[in-house]
Amino acid sequence: MSALLETRGVWQRFGGLVANSDVSISVGRGEIVGLIGPNGAGKSTLFNLIAGVLPPTQGSIWFDGEDVTNLPAAQRCQRGIGRTFQVVKSFETMTVIDNVIVGALVRNTVMKEARRKAREVLEFTGLAARADVLASDLVPAEKRRLEVARALATGPKLLLLDEVLTGLTPTEAQTGVALVRKVRDAGITVLMVEHVMEIVMPLVDRAIVLDLGKVLVEGKPADVVRDPKVIKAYLGDRHAVGA
Numbered sequence: 001m002s003a004l005l006e007t008r009g010v011w012q013r014f015g016g017l018v019a020n021s022d023v024s025i026s027v028g029r030g031e032i033v034g035l036i037g038p039n040g041a042g043k044s045t046l047f048n049l050i051a052g053v054l055p056p057t058q059g060s061i062w063f064d065g066e067d068v069t070n071l072p073a074a075q076r077c078q079r080g081i082g083r084t085f086q087v088v089k090s091f092e093t094m095t096v097i098d099n100v101i102v103g104a105l106v107r108n109t110v111m112k113e114a115r116r117k118a119r120e121v122l123e124f125t126g127l128a129a130r131a132d133v134l135a136s137d138l139v140p141a142e143k144r145r146l147e148v149a150r151a152l153a154t155g156p157k158l159l160l161l162d163e164v165l166t167g168l169t170p171t172e173a174q175t176g177v178a179l180v181r182k183v184r185d186a187g188i189t190v191l192m193v194e195h196v197m198e199i200v201m202p203l204v205d206r207a208i209v210l211d212l213g214k215v216l217v218e219g220k221p222a223d224v225v226r227d228p229k230v231i232k233a234y235l236g237d238r239h240a241v242g243a
């Protein structure tokens with residue numbers, strides 16, 4: 001069977017800056033794929049191209065056997081591409097459940113149905129006890145989970161997670177890892193961006209490393225972490241930030 005997602009020769013230019021340079025990746029049905037790479041490598045940009053926030057400067061995006069390059073974000077979401085944002089985008093002045101209902105309305109236009117779906121997703125993500133509090137009252141780890149819940153409520157075939165495990169305590173990160181596994185076990189394919197390799201490598205079936213907008217290496221996590229090109233890209237990044 002064909003891949004669920006493919007990017008074919010995708011470029012994104014912002015003026016003179018090349019954020020994605022001839023990126024061709026594929027994600028198979030049922031996989032958890034990690035998209036990693038130093039800051040500024042072009043990971044979030046690629047997510048925006050896949051989700052339809054931006055049209056690529058060049059190249060095409062294929063989802064579930066269809067060329068979706070010219071579809072707007074809302075239609076890609078309808079077809080089954082769900083995503084979170086690196087910068088949390090929940091509606092702070094709304095309750096947790098209302099935030100999730102907004103996601104559920106993508107597929108259920110009857111309010112009662114959308115509410116039922118939202119409750120189910122809150123159970124699934126471990127947020128049921130927080131349903132009626134304002135999103136602004138959640139602690140950071142819960143806000144990340146709310147982002148995931150909102151995306152899940154849209155009924156995705158493919159879930160794009162942008163740094164949902166970054167900045168969490170080790171315990172919170174492990175809870176997040178367990179949730180990603182549960183999502184895959186529910187039949188949803190996952191493409192996740194993480195900056196921190198230690199968290200993402202044990203979780204993913206395959207890792208794709210972006211550096212300077214290009215695919216540097218891809219393969220099994222154990223091989224990728226040992227690849228000299230990957231080590232150099234990450235060390236270079238650490239030097240760049242002075243760490």
Ligand SMILES: Nc1ncnc2c1ncn2[C@@H]1O[C@H](COP(=O)(O)OP(=O)(O)O)[C@@H](O)[C@H]1O
Nearest residue numbers: 014017019037038039040041042043044045046
């Ligand atoms: N909307 C934009 N306009 C101009 N430059 C952008 C925009 N979005 C991202 N960039 C630039 O593109 C490059 C890749 O950014 P990004 O995709 O956010 O990287 P990553 O998520 O891997 O850290 C960076 O140099 C960033 O400054």
Ligand SMILES: [Mg+2]
Nearest residue numbers: 043044045086
């Ligand atoms: Mg990013």
